[in-house]
Structures are given as C-alpha cells and as structure tokens.
Amino acid sequence: MISGLRTAALVTALAVLVSSAPAADAQPVTMRIQHSAPLVHQITLALHAFAQDVEARSSGEVVVDILTRPRTLVPGGEVVAAVASGALEAAAIPNFQWTDAIPEMNFSVIPYLFTDLAQIRAFSTSPAAELLEDQLNALGARTLIWMHVTRTSLITSQERPIVAPADFAGLRVRTVNEFAGVPLEAVDAVPQRLGAGSVYAAIEAGTLDAITTDVASAVGLRLYEVQGAGTVAPYFSAFYHLFVNPGWLDGLSARQRKAVDDAAAALEATTVTITEARAAASIDVLRANGMDLHLQTEAEQAAWRAAMQPPALEAFARDVPDGEAFLALLPRE
Template sequence: MKRTTQTLAATLLFSASAIGMASAQTAMRCSHQLPPAHHIAKVVDQWAAEVEKLSEGELDVQVFGADSLVKANDNILAVAKGDIECAFSLNFQWGKTLPLMNVTVGPYTMSSIEAWKKWPTSEAAAFLEQKLAEKGVKNVAWMFQTNTSVFTSKGKALITPADFQGLKMRGIGPAFDRGLTAMGATTVSMPGSEVYQALATGIVDAAITDVAAAYSRKYYEVQDHMTVVPVLAAYLHGYVNPGWYEGLSEKSKAALDQAGKSASQWALDASIQASADAPKQLEEKGVTVHIATDAENEAFRAAMQPAFAEGFAEETGEDGKTLLGLIEKIQ
C-alpha cells in the first residue's frame, strides 16, 4: 500500500517518540507460580507497583504469575542465566541447589510470628542472601507465606502418624519429605500448579500445603478432609539477575530495596489474615476441617523432626549449624 509523505512522516515521528519513551524504562520481567487469587500473588502485584512508583518510572515491572512465563522449577536458572530479570520462588524449591533455604520447613522449627517479624533484617536472612549470591542471584524481597499448613486427604482425616501409612503424597522437598516417609507415606515431587490435577486423578492421595493455598487452589473440590497443623513455615522470596541489577541507577536500586522492605510487612499481614480466614472458607466449601490438638502436634513432631534433622544436617553441614544458630537468636 502507498502512503502519503505526510502520513509516513507522522508515523515515523510517533514511532521515534514511542521508542524514546520505551528506552527511558528498564523492563523487569518477574515470574512466579502462584494463582491470581493467592494472597501472596496480590502482595507481589503490590510490590511491583511500589517499585515502579519509587523508581519514578525507571523500572517497568511486568509480573507473570501462575507459571505463565517460566515454569516454577525453571525460575532460578532462568534468572541466574539472565533469560529473565526477576522471579519469585518458594524456599523449598531450591531443593539440593541450596538446601539451606529449607531451614524453616523443619517440622515445628520456626512457626513463631514474632520471629518472622524480625526475619528480613536478621543475621539469618543476611546469611542466606550471601549464599544466594554465591548461586548467582541477588535477593530483593522476603515474603512470609505461612506458618499454618494443612494435611489434605479424602475419606478420612490425617490426625496421627499412623494415618499416613501407605499414602501417596505430594511432598515439598527432600529434607521435609523425610518426615512424611518416616510416617509411612510415599512422596511425589511436583509444582503446586500440578497438585490439583494429581489429586483429582489419583496420582497422589493427599498433599501438604499452606492452608490459604488449599482454598485459593480449590483443593476443596478434590479433597474433603483437612487437618490444620503448624508443621512448617514457608516463604516466597524475590530475586534478580546480579548483572542486570548492577546496570541499574541508584534510584532504581533504592526502589527495589525499599519496596522489598515494605513488601515483607505486607506479606506478613496478608498471611496472618489469610491463615485466619481459610479454615472457615474451606468449611463453607464442604471440607471437614480438623485443628490438630497439642497432643496430635507433639506426635507429628516426634515422628517427623528427627528424620528432617538428619537429612538437613547431611545436606547442609557446618553452614546448616551456623544458620540454625542464627535463627535461635530471633526465636
């Protein structure tokens, strides 16, 4: 098609202007696995808006949730390689790459909200940030997700260690899963986004997840019993590619720092509220919810903790001992 000179000139002028506007911003693609309804997914969105505001538009934060950009298990490598600028992962997704990240999933190890309030500026967090840097990523946000989990099941509640005998169960990582195995379960590793279908089709019989995630991921459609237990503490953390980060202006670096600190508090507030609301929400969907008693929790602790401790010690060595000592300071 022919264009008039005037139209072509106007088009070129607009294109040049658009390119100029685009060049004034630095794209920051952030991948995570959480569904939009999850309370921490909403905190990630709030964090992104805060980064853009504090950077005064220098950073264009583009959030891709629900595994829509990179799959959960690939996020760490994608950021380290520079394929994307940013991602958020659950701590236990570091698996054997950095098993120190699993320290909070030790059965009944760090379930205190007061400890989590101190976490972002603690020596323990700084220790892990250094270890993350050695693995090729720069940490920019700590987002507490839960200290309240559920054992989900169908047909009967899981309220004693003996109830796990013979179950196929979605686990969350090697060290924690040792505790499930000690109770007689066979664990299967899979991302959170695949658990619903696995439960629906019988690939697994049961799962452990954050009580709020059990609601947001609609587990109530495929599981009818849930036992609420303070068995582990999990967190999502945001990290960026170090080379990309070093190319930012001081304003953008400061924006990431401040937004990360604010998001830590937002996540804590949101998680406390979600954990309080979720049991009733699940009951309203027809789930039989059982709050584990002190005696039941003690039985779970006694069955699971030694197996976890053995695995964590094997995987982390002296660094693990150091980290546990630093965590003791904030308990």
Template structure:
C-alpha cells in the same frame, strides 16, 4: 508439541513482551522485567503488583517494574537461570524450588522450626537470612526480598483425618521434598513424588490417599472436591524470593537501589501475619465446601513435632553444609 516448537513459542512470547513495553521503557530510565508463576488472585502476586507500583511512584517513573505472572515467559524451574544469565532482570522464586541448587533453603521444610509470627518478623534481617542471601549470590543472583507465601499447611485426606502420628501409617501421600519426606516416613507414611499439577487427579483416582499444601491452596486447587478432611497447623514456612540480576542491579544508581530495597522491605512487612492464628478465611472456605477441618491443638502439634522433626533435621543436616548452623540461628529468633 516438540521441543523446537516450544522454544520458538517461548522466544516469540519474550520478544512480544519486550516489544510491547518499548514505549514505557523509553519513558523510564530503567526497566525491571519480573517473572513469577502465580495467578493474579494469589496474595503474593498482588503484593508484587503493589511493589511495582511503589517503585514506579517513588522513583518518579525512573524505574518501571513490568510483571509477567503465571509463568508467561519461563517455567518456574527456569527462573533462576533466566535471571542469572540476564535474560530478564528479576523473578520471584518459591523457596521450595531452591532445594536442589541450595540445600540450605530446605531449612524451612523442618516441621514447626520457624512458623511463629515473631520469628517471621525477625528472619529477613537475621544472620540466618544473610547466610542464605550469600548462597543465592554464589549462584549468580541477588536476593531482594523474603516474601511470606504461607506459614501453615494442611494434611488433606478422604477416609479419616490425619491428626496423630499413627494416623499416617500406610498412607500414600504426595511429598514435598526428600528432606521433609523423612518426617512422613518416620510416621509410617509412603510419600510419592508428583508435580503439583497432577495431585488433584492423583487424589481423584486413588494413586495417592492424601496431600499437603497451604490451607489457601487446598481451596484454590479444589482439593475439597476429592478430599473430605483437612488438618491444619503452622507446620512449615514457604517464601517467595525476589531475585535480580547482579549486573543489572549494579547499573542502578545508589539512590534507586535504596528505593527498590525500601519497596521490597515494605512488601515483606505487608505479607507478615498479624497473629499466629491459622488462616481463618481459608478454613471458612473449606468448611463452606463440606470439608471437615481440624486445627491442631498445642498438644497435637507437639506429638507431630516429636514424631517428624528429628528425622527431618537429620536429613537436612546431612544434605546441607551449613545446615546445623542455620538451625541453631533460627532457634534463636
């Protein structure tokens, strides 16, 4: 399919989505079209649906949030521009995608820096979050929410589990970002850049030996079909940011702004973990599919932290103007 045809189809989809909502938009004073990339079964997608319901109910129908999941309207890398330019009112963007635009957002890729329940509870109202909110504002969007996607990750492999730093020596592994990959390199691994959609095939064909993703995603992406081991810990944190167009936001009366902010805060709280335990449901699903799962002990976590964190912190500080300040603030949470 050529570029012109793709653009035409995208325009038609957007036009149909707008036309199909005309009747409901007439009933509402304000419409908030919110795009995201997640499947409907994803826990964050379900939380966004609940956010939409709360906004509509508590505003007595004055605001309607129309959700377009699964990257229906735009690709994930297009969400920021679409919202900033006012093509849609809102989007939910995974924090991993901000790295090239806002280097400071890669602070969440520093191993074991901010993954504990108490830190996650404190973060959305912290000075560190305020700094990142301002960074997003400087890029033409307003951040409404820090929705926790995951605070765990699993290293998957086939030949042997990746538990100790020495286990990574010579392993070809799908990396996450230039900053995070500095930690993999420090352990002797060879990180490879690869779109998420290609990882399964890369594992299947041996292009890469190992991968890293959340325990839930190991199951949903069916890595258990091509990997025998998963080593889980509270390694990094991944957020989804609900961003809105500032001009649209300013068009809302103050009472509706407060109502939307309250709903966003409620959604943040729903997604917080109740304990520091690592996704028992996700682990059980993997074990049911014959994956040998290791949950790292405190001593094993310390070994990985010592091996990875200094290199990742250094790469982060070199890439982000406010990097050192953010690390200090997060360590105080």
C-alpha cells in the same frame, strides 16, 4: 574578573543540573519478575502492588512487569539461570525450590521448627539469611525480599482428618520436595513429589491419598472438591524469595535504586499481614465448602513433632555441611 568568575560558576552549575536531570525522551528501566504463584494468590497480588509502588516512587523511571503463568518467559526450572544471566531481571520462587543448589533452604520444611511469627518477622535480618545470601551471590542472584507465604499448613485426607501419626500409615502423601518426604516416611506414609498444579488430577485419578500444603493454597486449588477432610497445623513454613540480577540492580540510578529498595521493604512487611489474614479467612472458606477441618491441639503437635522432627533434623545434618550450626543461626521463638 568577579563577573567572569560568577559567569563561569553559573555555567558550571547549569551543566551539573542538565547532566543530572533525566532526559525528556529517556526510556524507563524495565524490571521483569517471573514467579510461580497461581493467578489468584496473595503473592501474585503482592507483586502487582510492588510494581505499582516502584513505578510511583520512581515517577515512572522503573516499570515492573509481573510475569504470571501462563505468561512466562522461561520454564520454571530455568528461572534461576535466567536471572543470573540477565535474561530476566528478577524472579520469585518458594525457598524450598532452591534446595538442589542450597540445601540449607530446607530449614523451613523441618516439621514444627520454624513456624512462630516472631521468627518469620526476624528472618530477613538474621545471621542465617546472611549466610544464605553469600551462597545466592555465588550463584548470580541477590535477595530483594523474603515474602512470608505460609506458616499454617493443611494436611488433607479423604474421609476423616489425620489426627495421630499412626493415621499416616500407608497413605500416598504429596510433598513439596524430596527432603519433605523424610518425616512422612518416619510415620510409614508414602511420599509423592508433585507440583501444586498436579495434585487435583492425582486425587481424582486415585493415585494420591493426601496432600501437605497450606490453607490458602488449598482454597486456590479447590481441594475441597476432591478431599473431604483436613488437619490444620503449624507443620512447616515457607517464603517466596524475590531475587534479582546483581548487575541490573547495580546499574540503576540512585533514585531508581531507592524506589526499588523502599518498595521492597514496604512489601516485605505487608506480605506478613496479608498472608496471616488470608490464612485465617481460608479456614472459613474451606469449612464453608464442606471440608471437615481439625485444628491440631498442642498435645497432637507434640506427638507429631516427636515422631517427625528428629528424622528431618538428621537428614538436614547429613545433607548440609555444618547443618546444626546453620540452624543455630535462625531466629528463636
């Protein structure tokens, strides 16, 4: 009787082991991530590092395919719908590209509001991020990580740096979205909404006078070839938001899910270090290529803030239900 029980227990244990072990011919799970960063960009490099980390942590059970332009599956404007439908497993886009559906995402574009490094480090676990997550989930997306991409802005110009708010008057200035044009209109500039890939040609064609961007992107876009000056300022910040299809994520095994989550947590911390380092190096690169850079003083920051932040705050409160309450949820300096 005892021998029979032992035999039965052994058979049961073996059955459990066999059922929990991956099949020898099991196909790896694929995670395709489409993103909008240029080929030579810290976010592109960071995503490839994430891919390698996930594959190592999962022992090859999860294979990550980074889709960088021009090797993309869907047009940029359709990427959110593609992830929600499952046509793509994941995507990474700047937070301000969510603003048509989630206007709260414009918080980082408000001049001088959210550029302190401590704020950026604390954002992903903040009540503000939790509120955004509810809205993202309703749209069929789930946040994997918030990747810090900039807090060091560059406002380029042709012959001399823009120092005082009055220097903007009459200039046609590129902005990232419609909301970002509000503070520029307040200083009599003429906002022009253009994608990053179009600004070089617009400057050459004479249809654009200045660009709001960040120092690293200015290097990647070779703006020093068409703009002679620039002002470095803590004007705005941005995240690259890496989000996934919830059904795909929930369908992973416990081992696979842990590999993805652990790699994501490591990447979120690493992108802060990479982005800060690249910003510092980019200033040197721009100067080495002949750009006349002006590092904004505290007094100049105060003058720009006084002229440009209030109208942006008013627009945010108008566009976002309970906008002031949302801003109160952001990490403080």
